[in-house]
Amino acid sequence: MGTALQTATAVLLVAAILAALHVPLGSWIAHTFTDEADWRVERLLYRVVGVDPRAEQRWTGYAGSVLAFSAVGILGLFGLILVQGLLPWSFGRSMDWHTVLNTAVSFVTNTNWQSYAGEAGTGHTVQLLGLTVQNVVSAAVGLAVAIALVRGLAREGAGRIGNFWVDLVRGTVRVILPLAAVAAILLLLGGVIQNLARPHVVETLGGARQVIQGGPVASQEAVKLLGTNGGGFFNANSAHPFENPGPWTNLLQVVLVLAIPFSLPHAYGRMVGDRRQGVVAVDVMGTLLAASMALAVWAETAAASSPLGSMEGKEQRFGIVWSSLFGAATTGTSTGAVNAMHDSLSPLGGGVVLLNMMLGEVSPGGVGTGLYSYLVLVVIAVFLAGLMVGRTPELLGKTIGRAEVTSAALVTLTMPALVLLGTGLAVSVPVSVGARLNDGPHGLSELLYAVTSAANNNGSAFAGLSADQPFLNLLLAACMLLGRLVPIVLVLRLAGSLAAQGRRPVTAGTMPTATPLFTVLVLGTVLIVAGLTFFPSLVLGPLAEALS
Template structure:
């Protein structure tokens, strides 16, 4: 079977599964975020933290709550990592203070960049009580911000956009926790390990010794994929046979990554009262993902001298197509998990994965982050198209004026600015350059990929960068923090600006945003913005390497 047909069949299988779960999962998430009643367990949590679930917040209060919760999470996780040598089942594992700070920021921001080797830097208390907990609440934070923006668009003449603590608890308790529990059981049935066994040394047939690691792998693997997190128990991540043992688990993990992001447009359509709006967004997400998967697979196959596909850095049990679609899914969803080494891919294949993140990770993006990121592009598209054809720039009866477009534009340029400034600083810093495995265009690609991954809160790496050093750990941590919370604050400010407006009826001058023409315009705007921003840097990295 030729590689094109394999790619089409694999993508069709994934699409069919997502089509089955899209409506029920989207409906469930919508109900969780809009249910007027609280569950009993949720009420206990609200009493414990002193929150009145009936009181909603302005956008400023909502933003303060998001940032304050993140700051507390970083502090507690940093302290836990630094103290892990004193805890049971840590097996003497430890991290430098700058590595621990990078890790705390990374998991709190849903990035899950790991400067440390997974099985050597985190014991079981840190993995379970620290990292896995952040996998839940960081994903739930993205879900909450997306819900707040949807309320801002849907409501008329309001002053509040919801309650962050309610959205956080419901996203964790009603959505992520039950889905992760079921996913973990499926992974265990598929061969993923789940135990508390310590490292076990065995003798090999060649007379040497090998250390076999154990760990609570399935429970973290489930939420790392479902919550679009990406941090694994093992350094090899989802290429490790204990995390991803066979083609079935590989397909299942791809579906886990994509399930919630592809269901979020359904949530948006239900919240604004027009499901056609959600259909446009899900179609745009699907087109962008399919393009990247097809281009990446073609690039890997075309560079093979044997015609069988370039298999360096890929697992034989998955093959080229499943590896590339996994890579496209992980870089398109801000997950950061890998089942193959991106550093070993062809220049154009690795470049495709880099571009996925440079799009703003809206193909389909992370849990919540993909939806609110694409909605920012929707506002830009409405505004630009309105200027082009002389129509009123409106979205569902809300005017897109100077304030709204300012917030949207700032949210769009924040991440590219971080990527380019940080990469530019790193390439002239000797300590950063010394961490590179390669020189020339590929070395630039390694640094560009790292800061693109950190600033977009993805977490995957080219694997050719020795990043566990103070300069890279700290600059990557700053990129992760600013790349996460500056856009969040701007999106919440946008929600606050929109919620105050009345929702006007559509007129003959209103541009429709629920058809194929608008979807095509939206795809074009996403690609043009990324191309204008990053083409010079890509020309010096993966494109130059491919041409050489």
């Protein structure tokens, strides 16, 4: 079977599964956050934490709750990792303080950047009580913020956008945990391990000694993918046979990464009362993802004169097509999982996965983060269209005025500012320059990729960068924290501003936002914003390497 046919077959297979999932799952998500009744376990949790589920918050209170929850999560995980030597199943593992801080920030911000080898830095207790828990709740935080912004569009004359604690609990109990449990069982059936075994030393046929690691892998693997987190239980991540045994589990993992992000547009359409809005979102996200998948496969196939293309850094059991599709899916979302080493990709292939993150990871983006990033770009697209035709910009009957545009513009500028300033700082400090495996354009790409991954809360890496040192750990932790929390606060400000408005009636002068033309306009906005911002850095890195 030719590469083009393999690629088309693989993309259509993933698309067919997502098409079957996105309506029922999107409908369930919409029901979860509009249901007026609480489940018994939810009422119990509200009583434990002292929350009145009927008391809604203004955007400032909602944002304050997110910030407080994140701060407690960072402090708690930092302390847990520091004392892991006193805990059972620690196996004597430890980290330096700067690696601990980087890890705590990473998992709380849904980034899962790992400066340490998974099987060497943390024991089973930290994996279960620290990292897996944060994989669940960090995804639930992103989901809650997206729902708050959708409420802002759906409500009229409301000063409140919901209750963060209720949204957090419902997203966790009704959406993420049930899906993760099913996914873990499927991964177990596919051969992913789940145990509390100690490292086991065996003697190979050649007389060498080899350490066989065990651990609660399936439970963490399921939610790292479903929640678009991405941290690997093992250093080899989803290229490790204990995490991803074969083609069947590889397909399942790609689907898990994309399932919730591609279902959220349907939930959005139902909640605002216009399902066509969700269709436009899916069209934009799907177009960007399909294009990146095709470009990634083409780049890797064309990278070598061999008919097999470049297999450096790839698993034989997955091959070029599924390695490229996996890389495009995980960088199109905020998922740091990899089943091939991105540092070994061809210059153009590495440029594709880097560009996916630079687009703001809206193809389709992470759990919650993808939808609210998309809606921010829709606000900008509507504003630009209004300027071009001389009409008042409107979105679903809400006026896009100064306050809304300011919030959206600041969200859009946050990530590029962090990426460009952070990379500029990294290339000017000798200790970080010395951490590169390569010189020249590829060495620049290693640092650029690291900062882009951190600022976008992705977590994947060009593995040639030796990032486990104080300067890079602290720089990337700052990028992760600001890249997560600053946009969230601004998105919630936008939600509050929209919710406070009434709804303007549709007139002959109202620009429709559920048409193919508007789809093209949003696509153009995504590409132009990223292209104008990042084209010079891409020229100096991946493109210069490809042309050299």
